[in-house]
Amino acid sequence: xxxxxxxxxxxxxxxxxxxxxxxxxxxxxxxxxxxxxxxxxxxxxxxxxxxxxxxxxxxxxxxxxxxxxxxxxxxxxxxxxxxxxxxxxxxxxxxxxxxxxxxxxxxxxxxxxxxxxxxxxxxxxxxxxxxxxxxxxxxxxxxxx
Numbered sequence: 001x002x003x004x005x006x007x008x009x010x011x012x013x014x015x016x017x018x019x020x021x022x023x024x025x026x027x028x029x030x031x032x033x034x035x036x037x038x039x040x041x042x043x044x045x046x047x048x049x050x051x052x053x054x055x056x057x058x059x060x061x062x063x064x065x066x067x068x069x070x071x072x073x074x075x076x077x078x079x080x081x082x083x084x085x086x087x088x089x090x091x092x093x094x095x096x097x098x099x100x101x102x103x104x105x106x107x108x109x110x111x112x113x114x115x116x117x118x119x120x121x122x123x124x125x126x127x128x129x130x131x132x133x134x135x136x137x138x139x140x141x142x143x144x145x
Contacts, residue, residue, distance in 0.1 A: 004064070007060070007063065007064045007067060008060060010063075010067075011060050011063045011064075013030065014026050014027065014030040014063070016029075020059065020060070021055070021057035021058060021059055022047070022057060022058040022063060023047075023056075023057055024040055024043040024044040024047055024056075025040065025043070027043040027046065027047060027058070028040050028042075028043040031043070044056075046066060047062075047066075049066075050062040050063075050065050050066045050069075079135070079136060079139060080132070082135075082139070083132050083135050085102060086098060086099060086102045086135070088101060088102065091129075092131070092132075093127075093129035093130060093131055094119065094129060094130040094135060095119070095128070095129045096112055096115035096116040096118075096119050096128070096129075097112065097115070099115045099118060099119060099130075100112055100115040103115070116128075121138075122134050122135075122137055122138040124137070
């Protein structure tokens with residue numbers, strides 16, 4: 001089953017009254033059913049931000065955009081958390097030393113020279129460390145392998 005059909009099935013579950021639209025109340029209730037918490041005001045704001053025809057409701061296309069943007073935001077938050085784990089010393093950058101330390105914690109033994117090479121491969125500005133933007137590039141490359 002393709003992703004659009006999956007979204008459509010979820011959309012239809014959220015659309016309790018079957019009118020082809022999701023109201024703020026329906027969105028709030030369904031988010032609660034899947035274990036999330038969303039106030040009515042948050043549901044209204046979420047719908048307002050995606051409502052293409054400005055009727056105060058989400059059509060299927062609006063819903064797909066909402067879900068995909070939420071997924072992207074979650075990925076970005078996960079990436080920020082991972083970056084903080086690797087940078088460890090609060091410098092805002094991943095150094096070969098902090099990379100070695102984190103890899104060691106993950107059970108992967110690398111020498112400092114190997115870590116320098118890993119950093120250098122994605123060190124776009126040549127400062128010997130990875131900024132968050134350089135880390136994102138590294139992680140997107142890793143996900144493509």
